[in-house]
Amino acid sequence: MTHTYHIKGMTCSGCENKVQTDLAKTKNITHVKVSKENSEAIIEMSKHVELSVLQESLGGKDSKYQISLPNSNPKGEEKSSCCTTNSKSHNPIHQKQNHPAGKYYCPMHCEGDKVYDKAGDCPVCGMDLVQQPTLVQNTQYTCPMHPEVVQDKPGSCPKCGMDLVPMEPTESEEDITYQKLWHKMKIALLFSIPVFVITMSDMLPNNPLYKLMDLQYWNWIQFILTIPVVFYACWMFFERAWKSIVNWNLNMFTLIGIGTGVAFVFSIIGLLFPFVFPDEFKTSEGTVHLYFEATAVVLTLVLLGQLLEAKAHSRTSGAIKELLKLAPTEATLVIDGEEKVISIHDINKGDIIRVKPGEKIPVDGIITKGNSTIDESMITGEPIPVDKKTADKVSSGTINGTKSFLMLAEKVGSETLLSQIVQMVSDASRSRAPIQNLVDKISKYFVPIVVFISVITFFVWWIFGPEPKLVYGFINAIAVLIIACPCALGLATPMSVMVGVGKGAKSGVLIKNAEVLEKMDKIDVLITDKTGTLTEGKPSVEKIVVKDVDENIVLGKIASLNQNSEHPLATAVVTFAKSKNTEFYKVDNFDSVTGKGVIGYIDNLKVSLGNKKLLEQEGIQDFSDIEQEVIAEQKLGKTVSYIAIDKKVVGYITITDAIKKSSLEAINELKRQGVQVIMLTGDNENTAKAVASELNLTDFKASCLPQDKLEYIKALQTKGKIVAMAGDGINDAPALAQSDIGIAMGTGTDAAIESAKITLVKGDLQGIVKAKNLSHAVMKNIKQNLFFAFIYNSVGVPVAAGVLFPFFGLLLSPMIAALAMSFSSVSVIVNALRLRTVKI
Structure with missing residues (x-):
């Protein structure tokens, strides 16, 4: 009997393989075919298997993967994936997100939005999990000499004058990971360098080392020196390789583990039982050619790549970290005319806060007394300070000018604009762009193909190669395994998305997910409202x-x-x-x-x-x-x-309602880029015509009801147009939801923001120009990364296999292959980091 089931939670080829493997192990199941694209599993059974049993095979009711009958959904769940947005809208600023701070996730998003409570390795690709940033840590400080002294801010001890120290570690998880890798790197270098020197001494005339002791004894020393590298400094690579094979989630560590593992085991056998090998593998002294140096040096170079990657990866989340630094740690509370310095964690809604010159505004609220100029560049991206007076709103993280004022706290903690921006940026950074689907399909077959090429390489050299055939075949087969780098492919998209989303946030452009970032580059038509979008919205x-x-x-x-x-x-x-x-x-x-x-x-x-x-x-x-x-x-x-x-x-x-000064400039730039700008407004024909004429719009339509805007967008979409809609009012919400990309003005209503996929904090059309330029820059960067990764593997694998040897006599040693492999991932990250400096 054959049944079809719906599977929820598959977000990559690794998920697809895992579900298929787990279901196939279930009793009475004879064949399983799983499709990630269709979110389904076709299962053949010799005897009927209950749905509950199938769910247990996938890890139980709390598993990421949920199996259900066709046309049904597990209770309380919505169909979604990391690559698409739910039909139900979510407010990017005002609504709490689903990804809690402090959790861990895979930087390659192998399991979509899945997060973990503790640090560790991704079960799919084996990479170190990354920690989700927290907005404000309630760190307390104490005196190392007088532990009874505790306060909420750094300073000096009132008893002895010593600097207070944090009661809890303040290092980020990336820093901790880097320090661990650096410690292991020092151990690996300490033992790998002598192994390398011993081997390379063979190139010296009248090898001076052999005058001290025979080659067989130096082989034993190499073996002893290699043990700490294999079993301590780099043992994690073999653990990851084993997990990848057991779970059939083949990745970079599969290739590294097989390649160096084979070389190490071969060398041990050659050291202990040299008589089992043919003469081709032996030196003139009768000892077998050993590859301890290849094992130790290759693993050390891979560790170097991981170390550099950890350092570079911490920089990709730089925008989030800079946003986190905007949050102050304390505020001045005013009660009955008395001022008291408190932690921002103790601020409640309705409190009156005094903001002094040069201080960061601690929470969102409204000025109740006084006026000042506020630097909002960290939120809006605009460098010119904004004048604020009584009854004006102010946002957390922005910086007060030269005057003092009182404010009423309206939004505190996770409700503040800064908190929501950080959360939205973090969520968008971990979303997947549709172009990632191409990488998933390739990665599914990448490692098995590389292993197959490695085997073919060995046999081709053995059959057609020059003497010593077996040695050439063995070395080149290992080089093929080691030079291939699926991580360069896997990192190409998420690193660019992470940096790009952060860049947008610093420029006042909040992007809901990576799919929007990819699609924004392709828009043909921009539909815009009038009031609050083209105009100031302050009639x-x-x-x-x-x-x-x-x-x-x-x-x-x-x-x-x-x-x-x-x-x-x-x-x-x-x-x-x-x-x-x-x-x-x-x-x-x-x-x-x-x-x-x-x-x-x-x-x-x-x-x-x-x-x-x-x-x-x-x-x-x-x-x-x-x-x-x-x-x-x-x-x-x-x-x-x-x-x-x-x-x-x-x-x-x-x-x-005055037209925004920036509207005309922004519209002209969008038109220059080939985007039609059309105004749909509920205002009358005469007013609409006057505004359209002044702004040189492509077209306009007046007296539009919400349904009219909706139908107009649908009509454009049926013609194959990719439509973006910018608006700020409740009446714009249906059109924003229908458009391919809804763009809400951050100064507008919650309903409009909820329906949008991009929010412009400043509420300015220049933000749309920035969003489009950013989209173009990110997509260009992703394509560069993918091109590099494809070309690297397309060229590197054949060179490692020895295709240049018949023509130029060139071979690639496993050590050079390891160095190239390590730097390939780092190069992808470094290229993504260039987005931090791109002008949008």
Whole structure:
């Protein structure tokens, strides 16, 4: 009998192999075919096997891999993978993410989003797991002489004056890993160098070492010196190789383990039982050619590569670390006029905090007293300080200027903008770009092919090579195993993504995942909203015009209506009314009509404020006497709302919203790059036309309801266009979700940000230019890495096999092969690090 099951959790070819192997071991299962692409397993059974038994084979109910019947899903789970986003949107800034700080993950993302509680090796590729950064560590400090002295910040001991030291280690996990590898590297060098010298002395005339003792004794010394290298300094490579073979997740360490292991075992047998080998393997003195030096030096060079990789890898997360440093450790709490310095962990919502000149703002909040200039470059990427006054919002991690002010704490801990940015950057850094799928397919066959080439190399040399045939075949077969580097392929994409996402964050461009980063480079059309996207989003009332009624009463009524709305235009009306000390009224049955306006009842009279479509909906037709005035205002690029009381138009209110200075420059640059820029706005035809003309837009569409924007984007997509949508309002959320890439203004509403895949912290179209330039730079960098990795292996493996020997007499020793292999991964990381300096 044959059954098909759904498998959740497979994110790479290693996962696919593991699931297939585990299921095949289950009793009564005769054949298994697993497909990662289809997330399914086709299982042939001699006798029916219960679903619970299959799940146990995969590691139980807590396993990463969940098996279920077709068209079903394990309870509480959503179908997703590291390469795709869920259909359900997640707020990149305001919603807590699923990857807890302090956990460990594989830098090659072999298991997608899977994390571990402890440091160790990736079970798929064998690489060292990397720790997820934590935002603020609650480190306490103590005196080495007086341990009873404990405080939350560094300083000097009040008793003896000594510098206080952290109570807990403060080294990052990358530093700890590097230090461990460096210790092992010193041991490996200490024993490998003498082995290398002993072997290379053969090249000297009248070898002076042989005058001290015979070759067979020097062979024993090499053996003894190699033991610490194999069994201590580099034993982890053999452990990883063994795991890779047992789990059939073949990787770089499989090749290293087989190559050096064969050389080491061969040398031991040759040392102890030389009589079992043919004369081809023996020296003139009757001893067998041994390869202890190849074993020791190759392993040491591989360890060197791991050491350099650990150092380089710590730099790839530099952007996250720089963001972490922005968080201050303490703040000044104000209680009843008294100031007290406290840890930021002790700040609660509603606390009043004093921020002094030059200090970092500890949490998100609002200024309650005073004003200053704030350096927000670390959040927005803009170098010019921003003026802030009472009632303005400030964000954690930004730096105060030369004045002191009081602020109300509104968001603390993980809710702050800085915390969410760090979390989003960290999550995006660990996501997978679709181009990684190509690497997965290649990696699935890479190691078996290399092993096969190694075997073929041995036999070709044995059959066709010059004497000593067996020696040539043996050495070249080992060189083939050692020079091949699947890690260079595996690291090509994730390293570039990690550095690129960090670069974007420092420039105020928050990217949700690697798929978006790849796709942004391909967009054909940018759809943009007007208010808050092309314009400042800070509209103000220019004037109110009424006919035969009291202006203050009308202003009070429409302002009372708008108190219930979060639209920027509504805020402008309320602010204007308050500045006039206008009386507000009680509103009943309030209703916000999306894309049209607002209505409600005041003193049993229906009050309407909105555009012409709202009047038509309410059956109001008598407004011809002011229509021409309204059109004249609209042609100047202003937004005009009609005012109707008891189904009679009594006037209109004019609102202006200045176009952002950067909008025209950004639009021209996008058009230069071949992107059509189209404005879809709910505003009227005249206002939209004035804005489109001023900004030289490709096209525009006015009086758009949310559904209209959605349908317009769908129509473009059916023509094969890749569409990005930029917006900031609730009415933009459906279009943002439908577009290939939704771009939200960080100054906009939560609903818009939730629906977007890129968030521009500053809320500026220049951020879209940066995002596109960054996408292009990252994809170019990834392709460079992949090209290097492919070319390296395409050239390196044949050279190691000896293809140059018939023509040039050149052979590649295993030691040179190991050096080349080690530096291949490092070269990929170093190339990715260049993204830190690219100009976007």
